[in-house]
Amino acid sequence: MLNKDSLSQLKGLKDQMVAEKEHADATVKGTHSRYGFAVLADGREIFIPPDEMLKAFPDDRVRVCIRPDKGDKLVADIERLIDCPIGVFTGRCVRKGKALFVEPDLPRVSRWLFLPPHARNGVKEGDYVTSAVLRHPIKDGRPQAKVLRVLGASDSPGIENALVEAKYELPREWSSEASAELEQQLAKVKPLEQQRRRDLTDLEFVSIDSARTQDIDDALYAESNSEGWFLYVAIADPGTYIEPGSLLEQEIAARGTSVYFHGDAIAMMPERLSQETCALAEDQLRPALVCKISVTDEGAVGHFEFIEATVRSRAKLSYLQVDRYLSGNYDELMSHATPLEALYQVFRALRSHREARELVMEDRTEYRWYMNEHKKIDHIEQHEKLQSQRLVEECMIAANRSCALFLADNGRDGPFVRHDGFRTDRSQEVKKFVAKFLPDFIAKPLDEVANYRAIMKLLAASPAGLPLRSMVNRLLTRAELSTKPGPHMGMALPCYSNCTSPLRKYADFLAHRQIKQVLHDEAEQLVSQEQLKVLQQRVTRARAASMDAEKWLKCVFMQDKVGADYEATISHLNSNGFTVRLLENGIEGVVDLRNVPEKFSYDRWTASLTSGDRQFQLERPVRVKLTKVDAKTREILFSPLQDEPAPSDT
Structure with missing residues (x-):
């Protein structure tokens, strides 16, 4: 038996051990293995053993007891749960x-x-x-x-879209309160009777869109004048039915954008507005916000004005119909020859001017998916961009740039779309890139539109025999919404906004609100940077959902093709391997070189991976074999088949 001194010593040792333990609140950090870490407020990460890790989910907030283990390494025991962030x-x-x-x-x-x-x-x-x-x-x-x-x-029609919709918590239904509010507004508001609206029903507007489109945002008309043309872009005006700050607007803002899946869509606005009351449907009187733009013979955008108007679209035309007409193969649209011929001339002038003095996004081969009755991909075909699509694009850009200038000139807080060009967090790498490939620009400011445009033009010409235009993409920022006007480097414009899709994009809806405030001589600012930050997050989430569903559909389409060979182009490359884009159907997948026997060295200045025998380079052709398709992780994996010889030292 232990005497009193021994018992006292044991009690003292026990008290000392208890005193050495630390209790703290922590966030659980998971790993790919069974163990985890407790992340404390002071930044420390304490090891959580596998048995303890079973008590929590990653990102849980927990109370832990920190103690030394047998090897004096600190470990965390989970004592109680504070909060679990996992909801539905x-x-x-x-x-x-x-x-x-x-x-x-x-x-x-x-x-x-x-x-x-x-x-x-x-x-x-x-x-x-x-x-x-x-x-x-x-x-x-x-x-x-x-x-x-x-x-x-897994074989249910549209399951990919349904799961992604639930996963990203994309709302499809409208609250009963918002629906009732809309019906009250539709009964009360009579925009066609408003005295301030200008009657433009004599103009032969036509809409040009996909054949199945119902939420028609815009219609176009053009006519010649002594200096060029007048281009009219009529834009749907849903704001006339929506009270600022109303519950209906709050629910629209919470969506931020329409979400488009293959075979399905979630509209940003109720169908009563987007497809019925406000859509610029054929032969229907509609309230509209019209942008009238003077375009010179050389394609320069001159004077413009925004008009609250009443319009009537003469026809709902599809891209394919108009493209066939423009190529002389569709006489059935001769009754609309007057606006179509003028629009075509305006388009050519606008496009020529942008190509000569601004920046135009490079054309890339597009692919059209054909879905079967189970809402799965039946087959994919290459699809070149139609002239009619380019026509509409140029008219929308003309209206959007006019919107940006209008908001800026009247001191409005946007929303503007800014693209600042080169990333400031990679300034040293940008300087090295410029010094290596564009030494004439070393001393020139890279945040000026003229210099940026000149650089992009030179890179597109690949003066060093390298895919420089693609290589520079990793050094560029993304476009962002802003309350302050600023350059859109990607288009080489002093400022830019979006106003032509108010039925589908909340940013465009806000731009309409600001324009109409100016037209009504109202001073209240309606947009804040915090509001735009939240909107950007919602739009990003919607885009991620659409891409998630698309990746899953691609996996389902490719899963029975494992072992097949494909011709491809390397579309992205890093130190671990590269991404390929199949020429046959545009589907992308990854080639992971980390597990191959040979070792590859990565050179960022040539955008290449080189071993003793082979070299892979950005934008180069390569032949690959499909090795694995994992619908769960949305991964498509390839292995290279075609030996690419490494460059000779001689």
Whole structure:
């Protein structure tokens, strides 16, 4: 038996060990292995052993006890849960023995959650679902989930779009309050009776869009004058029915943009507005915001004005119809020859001017997907951009740049679309790039539109025999919304905005609001930078959702083609490998060179990967074999087949 002194010593040792322990709040950081880390407020990361990691999900906020292990390394034991950020999530039902689980589609969560019988909601193995955590694993490491909604099986038509819609929480339905508010506005507001609206119904506007488009945002008309042309861009005017700050506008703003999937779409505005009351439909009187632009014979955009008007579109024409007419192969549109011929002349002048004095995005081979009755890709065909599409694009750019100048001249807070050119966080690399390939520009300011345009023109000509125009992309910023006017370097314009799609984009809707405030002599500013930041996030989320569904559809299309060979072009390259774009169908996938026997060295200044025997370079052709398709991770993997000889030293 221990005497009193021994017991006292043991108690003292125990008290010392307790005193040495540290208790703290932390965020759980997951890893690809079973262990994790507790990230403390002071930046420390404390190891969480696998058994303890079973008690939490990544990103959980927990209370931990930090103690030394046998090797004096600090470890964290999870004591209690503070907050779990996982709400509703999507996943797939999987089976293990007789038990059903949900495999979450969540970043860094790789464990399955048990589905007790009472929480399955009729789900079957293989079904995709929306779920929620029913029981957190904090007590015993055994989490449970409940099925909220069964979305469908893997072969259900449109399951890719349905799952992505749920995953990104994209709202499709409208609240009853917003719907009631809209009906009240439609009954009360009579825009065609407003005295301030100018009657432009005598102008032969036509809309040119995809054949299936119902939410027609714009219609066009042009006529010649002594100095060139007058171009009229009529734009739908939904703002006349929507009260500023109303519940309806709040729900529209929360969406931020229409989301387009292959075979489906989620509209930003209720169909009562976007497809019925406001769409510039054929032979219907509509309220519109019209931009009237003077275009010179040389294609320069001159004086412009914005007009609140009433218009009537004479026809809903498709891109294909107009393209066939412009090429002389479609006489059925002769009744619309007057506006179409003038629009074609305006387009040619605008395009020629932009190519000569500004910057035009390089044409790239496009691909058209043809969907089957199951809403899966049936086949893909190459598709060159039509002249009619370019015509509409030039007219929209003319209206949008006029919008930016109008807002800037009247001291309005946009929204403007700014593209600042070169990334400031990579200024040293930019300087090295310029010094190496464009030494004449070393001393010139790169944030001036004229210099940026000259640089891009030179790079497109590839003076060094390298794909310089593609190589510089990693050094460029993305376009962003701003309350302050500034250059759009990518177009070589002093400022730019968007106003031609108010039925589909909230930024365009806000631009309309600002324009009409000026027309009505109202001083209130309607846009803030914080508002635009939130809007940018929503638009980015919608774009990510659309791309996610698209990647999944590509995987489904390619999954039975494993082992096939393809001709491709290297579209992106880094130290680990490269991305290829298949010439046959435009689908992209990855070639990972990290696991091949030979070692490749990466050279950023030639955009190449070189081994002793082979070289792969950006924009070069390469022949590849499809090796793996993983619909879960949306990955398409290839391996190179064609030996690319390395450059000779002689």
